[in-house]
Amino acid sequence: MSGLVLDSGLSQQRSWRLPPIGALLALGFLLAVLLAALAPQLFTRLDPLAITPREAFQAPSLAHWLGTDQSGRDIYARIVHGARQSLAIGIAATALAFTLAIFLGLxxxxxxxxxxxxxxxVLEVLFAFPSLVLALLFVAVFGSGVGPLIVATGLGAAPGYARLVRGQVLAVRQAGYLEAARALGHSPLRIITRQLLPNAMRPLVVTVTMGVGQAIVWASALSFLGLGARPPAPEWGTMLSMGRDFIANAWWLTFFPGLFIVLTTLSTTVAGRYLQRRLEGRHE
Structure with missing residues (x-):
């Protein structure tokens, strides 16, 4: 009896073990980005669009932590306010891609x-093209702007997700609990929504989590090419595009937006890997 109590206590201790430092840092950074997207005034009171020509091209300092751009706009304020648009684009594009993937996979x-x-x-043909190339094709069809950027990024990522959904559905559809649900007389719609989809989608939660970071990278790449958010919008990819002409003399114009894109993508990957280990029952 005491052995059972000891084993139970040890398993409970393992389940409550804190995440590793890497996962904690990643989750903390993502929380900060989310707060910046929801309430940028918590981080800065500066207007990201305010132009001050006499303060143009100022290097990082106490007055402007990340410097200013060619129009005197504060880079830190623009990055903080740009978190909303960049994160919204990544989440919306991933949601669109996964919705299409579920439909096609089912x-x-x-x-x-x-x-x-x-x-x-059809998926094999689309998957033969790099996702970014597909996104470029869709932008060429739909035009530039935030809306077309979300659609293009989502459609570009959808074929890969659809293949994963199809594989999961094929693996789950012959499970015993589905046969039991059919035997109990449950409707096909109820079986799909209550049994098949939750069990088929659970392993893909990690993929979707990491997909948000990948979508941010693709959207930033399209904005860098001038196909996304239009200047002077404080979107990270657009900031990269606006600063590339001055990279030799004002490195901070591109360094800091690029750094936040990399850190956000890295954090979603680390958080996704940690979530995967938790779902698989590995707590190390």
Missing amino acids: LAGLGGRRLDQLISG
Whole structure:
């Protein structure tokens, strides 16, 4: 009896163990980015669009922590306010991609052999192209701007997600608990929404978490090419694009926006890996 109590106490202690320092730093950084997106006034009172020509191209200092750009705008304020647009683009594009992936994956996994072959063939053709190239193609069709940028990034990422969803649906659809639900007379819609989807999607939570960071990178790349948010919007990719002409003399114009893009992507990856270990029951 005492052995059981001891084992229970040890397992409870392991379950309450703090995340490793890397995961804590990643989660802390993502929390700060989220707060900046929701309430930028908590971090700065400066207007990210305020132009002060006499303060143009000031290097990082106590007055301007990350320097100023060619129009005298404060880089720190622009990065803080840009978190909202960059994070919103990443989340919206990932949500769009995963919604399309669920629809196509369910059709391919449950729609019969011919429909599966048709959808799988289309996905294979799309997957043969790099996702960023697909996003560039969609931007060329829909035009530039934040809305088309979200659609283009989401459509570019959808084929990869759809393949994963299809594989999970095929792996889960013959499970015993689904057969039991059919035997109990549950409707197909209820079986899909209550049994199949939750169990098929659980392993993909990690992929979606890391996909937000990847979507931010793709959206920033498109904005850098002038196909995303239009200047002087404080979007991180647009800031990179605006500062590239002055990189030789004002390195901070591109360094700090690029740094925050990298840190956000790295943090989503680390947080996703930690979440994966937790879902798999590994607490180390």
